[in-house]
Amino acid sequence: xxxxxxxxxxxxxxxxxxxxxxxxxxxxxxxxxxxxxxxxxxxxxxxxxxxxxxxxxxxxxxxxxxxxxxxxxxxxxxxxxxxxxxxxxxxxxxxxxxxxxxxxxxxxxxxxxxxxxxxxxxxxxxxxxxxxxxxxxxxxxxxxxxxxxxxxxxxxxxxxxxxxxxxxxxxxxxxxxxxxxxxxxxxxxxxxxxxxxxxxxxxxxxxxxxxxxxxxxxxxxxxx
Numbered sequence: 512x513x514x515x516x517x518x519x520x521x522x523x524x525x526x527x528x529x530x531x532x533x534x535x536x537x538x539x540x541x542x543x544x545x546x547x548x549x550x551x552x553x554x555x556x557x558x559x560x561x562x563x564x565x566x567x568x569x570x571x572x573x574x575x576x577x578x579x580x581x582x583x584x585x586x587x588x589x590x591x592x593x594x595x596x597x598x599x600x601x602x603x604x605x606x607x608x609x610x611x612x613x614x615x616x617x618x619x620x621x622x623x624x625x626x627x628x629x630x631x632x633x634x635x636x637x638x639x640x641x642x643x644x645x646x647x648x649x650x651x652x653x654x655x656x657x658x659x660x661x662x663x664x665x666x667x668x669x670x671x672x673x674x675x676x677x678x679x680x681x682x683x684x685x686x687x688x689x690x691x692x693x694x695x696x697x698x699x700x701x702x703x704x705x706x707x708x709x710x711x712x713x714x715x716x717x718x719x720x721x722x723x724x725x726x727x728x729x730x731x732x733x734x735x
Contacts, residue, residue: 512528512569512572513525513528515556515561515564515565515568515569516561516562516565518561520557521556521557529553529556529568532549532553532568532572532575533546533549533550533553535572535575535576535579536549536571536572536575539575539578539579540575540578545571545574545575548567548571549567549568549571549572552564552565552567552568552571553568556568570593573591573593573707574593576591577590577591577592577593577596577599590603590606590709590710591707591708591709592702592703592707592708592709592710593703593707594703594704594705594706594707595703595704596703597703597704599703600702600703600708601629601630601633603710604630604633604685604699604702604710605633607685607687607693607710608630608631608633608634608635608638608685608687609633609634609635610687610688610691611634611635611638611687611688612635612638612688613638613639613688613689614638614639614640614641614687614688614689615631615634615638615639615640615641615685615686615687615688616641616642616643616684616685616686616689616725616729617630617631617640617641617642617643617684617685617699618643618644618680618682618683618684618685618686618725619642619643619644619680619683619684619695619698619699619700620644620645620648620649620680620681620683620698621644621645621648621649621650621698621700621701622642622644622649622650622653622698622699622700623649623650623651623652623653623656623699623700624650624652624653624655624656625699625700626642626644626653626656626699626700627642627653627656627657627660627670628656629699630699631660631670632668634668636667636668637667637668637669638668638669639669639670639671640668640669640670640671641670641671641672641673641729642657642670642671642672642673643672643673643674643675643680643725643728643729643732644672644673644674644675644680644735645674645675645676645677645678645679645680646674646675646676646677646733647677647678648677648678648680649674649735650700653672653735654672654735657670657672657735671734672734672735673729673732673733673734673735674732674733674734674735675728675731675732676731676732679728680728682694682721682725683695683696683697683698683699684721684725685710686718686721686722686725689722689726690718690722691712691713691718692712692713692717692718692721692722693710693711693712693713694710694711694713695708695709695710696708696709696710
């Protein structure tokens with residue numbers, strides 16, 4: 512995205528980008544208010560309301576990207592979630608977890624109750640859910656949430672939570688069936704809450720290395 516806020520005449524490159532952005536928005540939203548709003552902002556970008564129109568353009572493009580990415584199969588895409596779009600965050604993670612058939616590993620150094628109540632619960636029934644957090648940074652709400660989970664679901668939704676050695680975790684990661692991995696740019700407790708977030712599928716070779724490394728960490732981690 513060019514710097515739409517920069518004062519001065521609209522350049523050829525910016526006009527070309529606006530044309531591509533308009534095509535994306537029309538393909539995503541069809542004939543809707545989103546398209547009209549974008550066109551009005553783009554046509555009036557070089558005006559006294561430049562900052563307002565630039566923000567409108569950026570926000571509309573981000574919504575179009577998020578919608579397009581969420582519509583793609585989880586196995587072939589990542590997802591961009593604009594700030595504050597909690598439902599989009601749930602939908603993005605849900606698409607990943609829904610592919611699980613045997614087990615899910617959630618790696619989050621700052622895991623709290625939301626890792627279970629908002630996200631892990633999206634895994635299919637019968638799938639083993641494992642949560643790996645950091646002994647130094649795990650949030651106090653995770654333990655009672657895990658206890659309530661086990662009490663409610665018993666064997667229908669098996670769960671195990673472990674804590675790695677203090678300050679040994681750096682990734683935010685979701686591993687599905689010990690075969691595929693996705694990285695998250697933020698911890699689940701704050702996912703897209705204060706800034707945009709991204710979930711990205713890891714390439715096969717990197718996933719193999721990460722899955723192997725976290726399998727070792729899991730084995731040596733202490734039960735919560």
